[in-house]
Amino acid sequence: MIRLEHVSKTYKTLARPALDDVSVSVDKGEFVFLIGPSGSGKSTFLQLLLREEVPTRGRVIVADWNVAKLPRRRVPKLRQRVGCVFQDFRLLNNKTVFENVAFALEVIGKPRHTIRKVVPEVLQLVGLDGKADRMPAELSGGEQQRVAIARAFVNRPLVLMCDEPTGNLDPDTSQDIMLLLERINRTGTTLIMATHDHSIVDSMRRRVVELSEGRVIRDDARGVYGVGR
Amino acid sequence: MRASFVSTEVVNGLRRNVSMTIAMILTTAISLTLLGSGLVVVRKVDQAQDSLRQAADVVVYLNDQVSAEDSACQQQTCSGLRAELERASGVRSVKYLSRQQVYERAIEKFDNRPELREIARPEALPAAMWVELSDTVDPAAIQRQFGDSPGVANIDNQSDFVRSLVGKLNDVRDGTFLIAALQAFAALLLISNTIQLSAFNRRTETGIMRLVGASRWYTQLPFLLEAMVSGIIGSLVAVGLLVVIKEAFLDGLMKPLSGTGLLTPVSYADIAFVSPILVLVAAVVSGLTGYLTLRLYVRI
Known part of the structure; x- marks a missing residue:
């Protein structure tokens, strides 16, 4: 599903590369934690998958697309297949829960009857049925993150990328969000999650890819956050 | 493409930036009024030359x-x-x-x-x-x-008199066009500025649109239409201003000349002739400015 082959990314303003000869392969339906300290290259890794950035060297393959070679006009097609969730939710505060999720479908030109059918389904999946007409400000942090997940998932992406999705949430809410992400992963969606949250990584026992100074220093099939913990 | 979505975005964009939108419309209107006046002068000079050739x-x-x-x-x-x-x-x-x-x-x-x-x-x-x-x-x-x-x-x-009259009218036309050009430059900068502001105000929306895979065209169209709608409203205001100028000033000013057969008064036919030109110029120029601004300055 995802393959990085000897990928390096350098920025003119940085002395050392953000990613340095990284090779990682993720199969369809896998759940992968991407861990490492700030500045280790996690965000760059995710940005490459979305073609927010292009690699300086190496190849990035997502669902048979050679991402770096993808012509500009085809980039939206890639992004329709890769959903993303962020630490800061990024909801539209002037739209209701329903409208926030529907927005993702409206802007890719989905017909209205599809939107009316699919949005309630996905709201139910993320546990927000009955809250479709609420505004984001009326929701708790955990509920807001559920809306963001619903929006990322509503178009049934092949890959769901989560960049510190529990970073702003308390441990209990974080646990709920992880259960939700696990449920989404069980539908066959490949899940990549960048995180600093030790307890989550340790409790889930999923594949862990650890980055440090732009290099992969660990890739465990059922890992924990810190070696030897 | 969902027309209702795009039109809602356009109306919201114009409303959210209402002071800039008004400034943009007025500057465009003044510039187009001057352009329209220049075009009317050109038309009058042509007509005068025709009628003078017969005298x-x-x-x-x-x-x-x-x-x-x-x-x-x-x-x-x-x-x-x-x-x-x-x-x-x-x-x-x-x-x-x-x-x-x-x-x-x-x-x-x-x-x-x-x-x-x-x-x-x-x-x-x-x-x-x-x-x-x-x-x-x-x-x-x-x-x-x-x-x-x-x-x-x-x-x-x-013919000496005619030549000097035509010369003076051409000077008026050139002067009007010069001021129209300066004013148009100000209008272009305002359009560009407003679009940048509009795009900045809506960066969360456009950011999400990019991430969920909306095409560049879909993301940009509301901004482009916003510029074009303001431009077209500006051109309609300009047509109104031309009518007001004709009624309030020109008719009185040109009355003494009407018997000479040299210059006919500015008629509604003259204004009707230049109006579609003004609307077209407004739509094309504001659309083009919007497009270039989005390409050069705004990451969408």
Whole structure:
């Protein structure tokens, strides 16, 4: 599903590369934690998958697309297949829960009857049925993150990328969000999650890819956050 | 593409930026009003040149004696002069107007100047020969050739007057276009600025649109339409301003000229002629400015 082959990314303003000869392969339906300290290259890794950035060297393959070679006009097609969730939710505060999720479908030109059918389904999946007409400000942090997940998932992406999705949430809410992400992963969606949250990584026992100074220093099939913990 | 989504985005964008939108519309309107005025002047000059070409190029005024004694132009001085003028090279036609006929024309011209009509008397006016020249002939040559002929009081070279009038009108046009260009530059900067502001205000939306895979076209279209809608509203305001200027100022200003046959008053037909040009210019220029701004300055 995802393959990085000897990928390096350098920025003119940085002395050392953000990613340095990284090779990682993720199969369809896998759940992968991407861990490492700030500045280790996690965000760059995710940005490459979305073609927010292009690699300086190496190849990035997502669902048979050679991402770096993808012509500009085809980039939206890639992004329709890769959903993303962020630490800061990024909801539209002037739209209701329903409208926030529907927005993702409206802007890719989905017909209205599809939107009316699919949005309630996905709201139910993320546990927000009955809250479709609420505004984001009326929701708790955990509920807001559920809306963001619903929006990322509503178009049934092949890959769901989560960049510190529990970073702003308390441990209990974080646990709920992880259960939700696990449920989404069980539908066959490949899940990549960048995180600093030790307890989550340790409790889930999923594949862990650890980055440090732009290099992969660990890739465990059922890992924990810190070696030897 | 969902039309309702795009139109909602456009209306929201214009509403959210209402002060900038108004500034953009007004600047565009003023610039287009000036452009429209310039175009009307061009049209008037063209019309004037056409009507002037039909009028006499040179008028030979006869002296008092001939004017008084030979109203039918049958005596030697008058008929000889006429025959000579007709034979002169480059003369297309010669038309004799007696003192009475000159008076009648004058009265006709002074239609709306009753005070002039009052004081005009046939005896005060000279009889005249209206000479039409072919385009290649210099009217001054006729002046030189016949200036001292017997029976001639003076020769009026109308084309000099026409040339200076057309020259002045062209200066007015050039000046109007220059100010219109400066104003248009300000309008372009405002459009560009407003779009950048609009895109900045909606960066969360456009950021999400990018991430969920909306095409560049879908993301940009609301901004582009916002610029075009403002531009078109500006052009409609400009058409309104042209009408107001015509009604409030020009009609009164041009009334004294209306009898001369040189300049016809600015009519609604003139405004109707330039209006679609203004709307088209507004739509194309604002759309293009919007497109370039989005390409160059805004990451969408």
